[in-house]
Amino acid sequence: MEKLNNDWLTDGLIDFEYKKYTLLAYFQEVRKSFNKVELYPVLNELIQHYDNLNKLKEGKDSIESKFPKEVNGLDVARLKIFYKQMLHDDEIMKELEDIVEYALPMFKGTLEEGKEIYEFVETQCEVIPIGLLPLYTDEGYFFLGNPTGELTVHRYQMMKFESPAQTYRGINTTRIDKINKGIGETFENLKLNLIKKFADLPNPATYLIQSKMIFPYQPTLVPIAKRLLIKHISTA
Structure with a gap:
């Protein structure tokens, strides 16, 4: 199945509906794997994404660090100004917060499904x-x-x-x-x-x-x- 990039939250268009569509497509693929009792590397990826979102929510990680640092065709000075302006845009920050709040329970619920499958397989060994x-x-x-x-x-x-x-x-x-x-x-x-x-x-x-x-x-x-x-x- 296709992986969800580690920087999916800030990569591309920062729009709630767009990210919602991205997540729904990803979780559909995850459940296909779970239906076939295929756990890895999906389970590790889910844990990593869930941990990253929790760190962001708890303020342990800077959202700024999640933005790409280099883009072909733009000079460094303009790039720094561009991201600085984005991160001080209240609308964008609110959009990111809404995406995180939407995504966290989805990752948590899907992780619990995966752990139940894991525990079942473990009991059979x-x-x-x-x-x-x-x-x-x-x-x-x-x-x-x-x-x-x-x-x-x-x-x-x-x-x-x-x-x-x-x-x-x-x-x-x-x-x-x-x-x-x-x-x-x-x-x-x-x-x-x-x-x-x-x-x-x-x-x-x-x-x-x-x-x-x-x-x-x-x-x-x-x-x-x-x-x-x-x-x-x-x-x-």
Whole structure:
């Protein structure tokens, strides 16, 4: 689906009806994705737009910074004067405020829809350790499966991001194989095959993330599986 530009609020014509049409078209596309249970990157985009609007409303971000700084064919001096005049125009500022007030509940409601879908998909997935887990679980493998019997094999590595207020955990993953698990073949045997193939991880943490239902693979199942694995390892 077509993205909504980060500067959609101040890009182009600043007119309530025009922006309303732009938003309605965007949310129509979002709901098409949700109807197909496709969550990403749509959900991340919604969160970003919603956060940006809240910051604007709370005065944490300057509307002035949202205006483009360069336009081909105009000199810098005229451009600065033009935007300064626009931002001191009470009618334009009122129009922006009306657009923000209209957009915020739309983003909030659509985000809630997306989160409900996310939570449903999450309830349909289970993280199961394969064999004995080593003490070091920040690197290893996971199998991602669904009711069709197909499995994708991924290598993962946990990461930490630190900020002054909090430490966040992320994950890097690489898909390394796609297999059809044969009758009588165990996940323990599949894990042994990985150990033989990749000698740099002689005792890897290995998990099965099994979905009870078939969901879109890249837009939904993979990102939710990664978040489930982060949660599982972080709380183990």
